[in-house]
Amino acid sequence: MGKFLQGKILTVILGATVLSLVAGVGSLPAAGGGPLEQLQQSMDEVLGILQDEELKSPERKEERRKRVILVVNEMFDFREMARSSLGQSWNSLSPAEQEKFVGLFTSLVEERYIGKIDSYTDQKVVYTKELVKGDRAMIYTSIVDKDLDIPIVYRLQKENGRWLAVDLKIENVSLVVNYRRDFDVIMRKEKFAGLVEKISSQLEKTQTSN
Amino acid sequence: MLKRNFFPSAGLVLSLLLILFPAPVAAAATTDLAPQPVAASAAHGANDLQDDVWEEESWEEEWQAQESLADPLEPLNRVFFQFNDKLYYWFLKPVARVYDLFIPEDLQTSVRLFFDNLESPARAVNCLLQGRVRDSSVEVARFLLNSTIGVAGFGDAARDVAGLRSSQEDLGQTLAHYGAGGGFFIMWPFLGPSNLRDSIGRVGDSYMHPYTFLDLEREVTIGARVFERVNYTSLTLGDYELFTETALDPYTAVKDAYQQYRNGQIQNR
Numbered sequence: 001m002g003k004f005l006q007g008k009i010l011t012v013i014l015g016a017t018v019l020s021l022v023a024g025v026g027s028l029p030a031a032g033g034g035p036l037e038q039l040q041q042s043m044d045e046v047l048g049i050l051q052d053e054e055l056k057s058p059e060r061k062e063e064r065r066k067r068v069i070l071v072v073n074e075m076f077d078f079r080e081m082a083r084s085s086l087g088q089s090w091n092s093l094s095p096a097e098q099e100k101f102v103g104l105f106t107s108l109v110e111e112r113y114i115g116k117i118d119s120y121t122d123q124k125v126v127y128t129k130e131l132v133k134g135d136r137a138m139i140y141t142s143i144v145d146k147d148l149d150i151p152i153v154y155r156l157q158k159e160n161g162r163w164l165a166v167d168l169k170i171e172n173v174s175l176v177v178n179y180r181r182d183f184d185v186i187m188r189k190e191k192f193a194g195l196v197e198k199i200s201s202q203l204e205k206t207q208t209s210n
Numbered sequence: 211m212l213k214r215n216f217f218p219s220a221g222l223v224l225s226l227l228l229i230l231f232p233a234p235v236a237a238a239a240t241t242d243l244a245p246q247p248v249a250a251s252a253a254h255g256a257n258d259l260q261d262d263v264w265e266e267e268s269w270e271e272e273w274q275a276q277e278s279l280a281d282p283l284e285p286l287n288r289v290f291f292q293f294n295d296k297l298y299y300w301f302l303k304p305v306a307r308v309y310d311l312f313i314p315e316d317l318q319t320s321v322r323l324f325f326d327n328l329e330s331p332a333r334a335v336n337c338l339l340q341g342r343v344r345d346s347s348v349e350v351a352r353f354l355l356n357s358t359i360g361v362a363g364f365g366d367a368a369r370d371v372a373g374l375r376s377s378q379e380d381l382g383q384t385l386a387h388y389g390a391g392g393g394f395f396i397m398w399p400f401l402g403p404s405n406l407r408d409s410i411g412r413v414g415d416s417y418m419h420p421y422t423f424l425d426l427e428r429e430v431t432i433g434a435r436v437f438e439r440v441n442y443t444s445l446t447l448g449d450y451e452l453f454t455e456t457a458l459d460p461y462t463a464v465k466d467a468y469q470q471y472r473n474g475q476i477q478n479r
Contacts, residue, residue, distance in 0.1 A: 147326075171471055172471055181278060185458070
């Protein structure tokens with residue numbers, strides 16, 4: 001068994017955080033581009049932001065982060081991710097509640113996966129496999145970082161002619177599934193109101209600690 | 211002491227499980243492609259990839275999460291989770307921060323590789339137990355290369371020079387290969403998340419660790435483990451905080467991440 005599993009898992013989830021989203025981040029796709037091309041194009045855009053020397057200065061930290069998030073929002077379908085992270089409960093929400101939840105969920109995911117953006121150095125991304133079936137696709141990638149090789153798989157869906165990521169697995173830990181289990185515990189005990197309150201308070205904590 | 215009691219049961223479980231069917235993962239009909247490094251700009255590689263077709267069912271199955279692991283010990287597990295949390299904030303993190311000030315990152319990486327290399331004998335045995343002779347010999351070669359030209363394991367010469375990559379097998383995965391389920395979730399104090407199967411595996415693997423061959427004093431072994439942990443924490447400072455602070459119930463999030471992570475290791479050969 002791996003040495004320090006807790007640490008290992010966290011690395012698994014977070015060690016790659018920057019590039020995980022990076023590799024899935026995107027912008028407008030090239031006309032007729034397949035999911036892999038779109039993913040690659042998006043990733044290049046984020047890598048470009050991360051590698052931009054001018055943006056590396058501390059006073060432009062916030063701008064850098066915002067620009068990355070902008071690209072990420074173009075590539076990920078946060079609404080679909082939020083919906084599937086809530087499972088059945090989603091349908092019991094009013095449209096207004098759904099909108100509120102999508103916003104909170106998006107912020108939470110951004111905190112977790114873009115939180116380590118400043119630790120980006122010179123990691124490389126490798127594409128290993130592309131699976132496409134109809135309007136769905138999976139892209140297998142790997143981040144090579146010194147002694148580590150971290151597999152990341154993106155799940156994409158085609159919506160209105162564009163491929164959007166709806167989940168990603170870092171070392172097989174799915175973002176959506178992990179949040180679904182997490183939310184489920186709160187939903188069962190404290191319902192939607194409790195969930196909203198909890199996400200809001202967590203966001204406050206992380207945003208003040210950063 | 212605990213180990214002595216555990217070990218025979220690991221053997222027993224293994225032999226019992228040998229008769230159970232292995233659960234091969236339904237592999238999608240795909241073509242693996244040679245990994246191709248992509249820098250910031252290049253868009254090459256895309257054209258070489260093929261669109262593959264596979265069974266409708268395997269698509270969803272491959273992504274679907276397995277059933278949540280049973281957790282009959284939850285109240286106790288939560289106590290240990292809190293304990294480990296305090297251990298991190300009150301001991302590990304402060305120590306690792308100081309360590310991080312004095313030890314350059316490259317050296318920390320080398321230290322991680324050194325400890326990782328010590329797991330090779332157990333990996334070799336586990337590959338063999340799973341009938342993977344080739345992977346087993348890769349582990350042996352890695353251990354020999356890294357322990358010698360890899361300067362006592364402080365580099366990964368086997369990977370860098372000979373292109374040999376570890377399969378990262380362990381006894382928990384071997385037991386799973388023969389059909390063992392996780393059993394139930396266990397949060398060990400000090401050691402972190404595990405389950406029944408992997409805990410047994412961990413004890414078994416410890417018998418194949420150089421610390422055991424060398425018959426090191428218990429205190430020395432513990433000291434080495436603590437050092438390894440501090441070094442690891444130093445390399446991953448901030449990750450624990452980020453993950454737990456972006457989870458609503460960190461215990462549940464860690465439990466699930468552990469399960470998904472291990473299932474992935476078991477399925478990916």
